[in-house]
Amino acid sequence: xxxxxxxxxxxxxxxxxxxxxxxxxxxxxxxxxxxxxxxxxxxxxxxxxxxxxxxxxxxxxxxxxxxxxxxxxxxxxxxxxxxxxxxxxxxxxxxxxxxxxxxxxxxxxxxxx
Amino acid sequence: xxxxxxxxxxxxxxxxxxxxxxxxxxxxxxxxxxxxxxxxxxxxxxxxxxxxxxxxxxxxxxxxxxxxxxxxxxxxxxxxxxxxxxxxxxxxxxxxxxxxxxxxxxxxxxxxxxxxxxxxxxxxxxxxxxxxxxxxxxxxxxxxxxxxxxxxxxxxxxxxxxxxxxxxxxxxxxxxxxxxxxxxxxxxxxxxxxxxxxxxxxxxxxxxxxxxxxxxxxxxxxxxxxxxxxxxxxxxxxxxxxxxxxxxxxxxxxxxxxxxxxxxxxxxxxxxxxxxxxxxxxxxxxxxxxxxxxxxxxxxxxxxxxxxxxxxxxxxxxxxxxxxxxxxxxxxxxxxxxxxxxxxxxxxxxxxxxxxxxxxxxxxxxxxxxxxxxxxxxxxxxxxxxxxxxxxxxxxxxxxxxxxxxxxxxxxxxxxxxxxxxxxxxxxxxxxxxxxxxxxxxxxxxxxxxxxxxxxxxxxxxxxxxxxxxxxxxxxxxxxxxxxxxxxxxxxxxxxxxxxxxxxxxxxxxxxxxxxxxxxxxxxxxxxxxxxxxxxxxxxxxxxxxxxxxxxxxxxxxxxxxxxxxxxxxxxxxxxxxxxxxxxxxxxxxxxxxxxxxxxxxxxxxxxxxxxxxxxxxxxxxxxxxxxxxxxxxxxxxxxxxxxxxxxxxxxxxxxxxxxxxxxxxxxxxxxxxxxxxxxxxxxxxxxxxxxxxxxxxxx
Numbered sequence: 001x002x003x004x005x006x007x008x009x010x011x012x013x014x015x016x017x018x019x020x021x022x023x024x025x026x027x028x029x030x031x032x033x034x035x036x037x038x039x040x041x042x043x044x045x046x047x048x049x050x051x052x053x054x055x056x057x058x059x060x061x062x063x064x065x066x067x068x069x070x071x072x073x074x075x076x077x078x079x080x081x082x083x084x085x086x087x088x089x090x091x092x093x094x095x096x097x098x099x100x101x102x103x104x105x106x107x108x109x110x111x112x113x
Numbered sequence: 114x115x116x117x118x119x120x121x122x123x124x125x126x127x128x129x130x131x132x133x134x135x136x137x138x139x140x141x142x143x144x145x146x147x148x149x150x151x152x153x154x155x156x157x158x159x160x161x162x163x164x165x166x167x168x169x170x171x172x173x174x175x176x177x178x179x180x181x182x183x184x185x186x187x188x189x190x191x192x193x194x195x196x197x198x199x200x201x202x203x204x205x206x207x208x209x210x211x212x213x214x215x216x217x218x219x220x221x222x223x224x225x226x227x228x229x230x231x232x233x234x235x236x237x238x239x240x241x242x243x244x245x246x247x248x249x250x251x252x253x254x255x256x257x258x259x260x261x262x263x264x265x266x267x268x269x270x271x272x273x274x275x276x277x278x279x280x281x282x283x284x285x286x287x288x289x290x291x292x293x294x295x296x297x298x299x300x301x302x303x304x305x306x307x308x309x310x311x312x313x314x315x316x317x318x319x320x321x322x323x324x325x326x327x328x329x330x331x332x333x334x335x336x337x338x339x340x341x342x343x344x345x346x347x348x349x350x351x352x353x354x355x356x357x358x359x360x361x362x363x364x365x366x367x368x369x370x371x372x373x374x375x376x377x378x379x380x381x382x383x384x385x386x387x388x389x390x391x392x393x394x395x396x397x398x399x400x401x402x403x404x405x406x407x408x409x410x411x412x413x414x415x416x417x418x419x420x421x422x423x424x425x426x427x428x429x430x431x432x433x434x435x436x437x438x439x440x441x442x443x444x445x446x447x448x449x450x451x452x453x454x455x456x457x458x459x460x461x462x463x464x465x466x467x468x469x470x471x472x473x474x475x476x477x478x479x480x481x482x483x484x485x486x487x488x489x490x491x492x493x494x495x496x497x498x499x500x501x502x503x504x505x506x507x508x509x510x511x512x513x514x515x516x517x518x519x520x521x522x523x524x525x526x527x528x529x530x531x532x533x534x535x536x537x538x539x540x541x542x543x544x545x546x547x548x549x550x551x552x553x554x555x556x557x558x559x560x561x562x563x564x565x566x567x568x569x570x571x572x573x574x575x576x577x578x579x580x581x582x583x584x585x586x587x588x589x590x591x592x593x594x595x596x597x598x599x600x601x602x603x604x605x606x607x608x609x610x611x612x613x614x615x616x617x618x619x620x621x622x623x624x625x626x627x628x629x630x631x632x633x634x635x636x637x638x639x640x641x642x643x644x645x646x647x648x649x650x651x652x653x654x655x656x657x658x659x660x661x662x663x664x665x666x667x668x669x670x671x672x673x674x675x676x677x678x679x680x681x682x683x684x685x686x687x688x689x690x691x692x693x694x695x696x697x698x699x700x701x702x703x704x705x706x707x708x709x710x711x712x713x714x715x716x717x718x719x720x721x722x723x724x725x726x727x728x729x730x731x732x733x734x735x736x737x738x739x740x741x742x743x744x745x746x747x748x749x750x751x752x753x754x755x756x757x758x759x760x761x762x763x764x765x766x767x768x769x770x771x772x773x774x775x776x777x778x779x780x781x782x783x784x785x786x787x788x789x790x791x792x793x794x795x796x797x798x799x800x801x802x803x804x805x806x807x808x809x810x811x812x813x
Contacts, residue, residue, distance in 0.1 A: 109787070
């Protein structure tokens, strides 16, 4: 059995990679990929926690049972939103490239042409 | 109180309405409208005052006290808007409204060619309001309101020609010096509140008379209160050591000098002392100091008056000297005599100032007597009224000044608190008064008219004197520049609107003293003193009583009891001496300024040192400048201005500004407009939150 902390450490590493990629890269597509990386790092911690609560049932302070499935549900939501975002985002990126002929974010920091 | 209400509050209020109308709308009025409004309200006030006095005259309830409203209530202390009319305030209110009205009339003519006509009458009416508040108040606090108010009006009117630096500075000087005196008055009031719990005259004097003050409340306290009040009076009434503002106050228009700085405002201190006589009577040491200050002022100012060449300055020093007489009278517990002299002085000194104004008007704004002369034939009416006033102030019988001055000198000789020394100084002062007044008279009205000329004898000394003296003389030919058109060659008598008040005042100067003919002359009683007697009835205690605290009403009357036959002889002798002093003064003035005009120069050359000393007014102004003004200015500049104000206060304010500016300058870098740097801040913030949560162990 892999302990929870390993998952979380992996998740933190992935998230940090995403953050640094987001901050340091200038190419819009790379930035976009970094965002996806961060989202999935979070997804990883969601499912890790969900799995953890499955194996270690616990009660809330109110006395109700923790519903372990909620972690999974969140992951699905995140995936759906990420897919939608990717669709919209890629469309925007293509549009930007068509008009500006560059994907360097420092050159597209103005809304006006 | 079974009398009909007199509505005394109307008396001061009327001039205030006049001031309000002229002050708010006067700019758009024609001069005729302005003067009508001002005169109307002053006259109405006069009529109301006469009516009030008339109603009470046959011997109604006096003092008549009327409380209009409550002003301040704090615990057991309360100060009402209340008015108080007894014999003392009757005299004051009649003098103020009467002389005030005459001077208003005169001003219409005098100020006709000046700018700011409406401003002048606004201030003048405002002054009347405050002065009447002062004399009619029924408690010290309301009196203090009037006291401060007349100071304000005085400041505004001295600085009336505010374009001139000297006038503006004179106004400031008057105000500041008065404030120093007011400080003493305030402390005195606080002492009264602390120990009597009230400021109402009736209550305070009642408590004193019935001995209801606490046993530990001994002589020391009364002396302290007396000295504090006296200090207030020295400021307002221009006594040593605070007299210095009055000569400079001559920068104001001449009617102002007549009304405020001769007839009414400067007598407020005398009124205050006379009003507080119950306190002073219990404080023999304070009275002694009052007498000494009065005496010193009288002779000191008289000597300074001798060397002045500016006609108004001579009168200013004469005013100080005469006020010294009044204070002296209060100091020997002859309050009635002081008030008597106050009244006659109001007549003849107002006349002298107005007459001087008429002379100045006639010669086109010139104020230096050395450039006048021979005006007797050219302005005969002014000459005759000035003559009456000069004889009155010099103390020739039967002019008014004789009776009042004689009354004071007699009291200084007889009264328990008096003494031969005070009397001798008083007589010498009388001689000096006569000398400088006739000097003015001869220089102005006799000899040759010599515009633009300066007597050779005196010029040598004026030239050798430091520049500012000559400069003062020159710069004093103030705002009558409009009249310059008349030119020096064309000396003209003033219009009747100016002469009529002069004539009325001249009559009063002559006959005004007859209400107080002393007993030894008329055989009957002294009406004036008898009239005031109910107010002043509690005389001072004798010296043996003074040594021990008085527990009751065991005071004796000092009203120089009915003189016996031998006393009458002494009285005649005293009166004769003061007349002799006046005659000697007249003789020397005639000798020096009429017969042998070269003599003054020779004498001045002979005693050059003393002459210069007196010419510079004993260097008092310079001394005050060196001792008080300069160090205070230096302290204020270095410590309070550069140190506290600029260093600490400005430093704090500017420091707060520059600190936030500096911080902002650094923080500005965060707002780069670069999305990724914002994202980095968000990441750093998130990391910081996580770090804190780990650090604190949230959720454990």
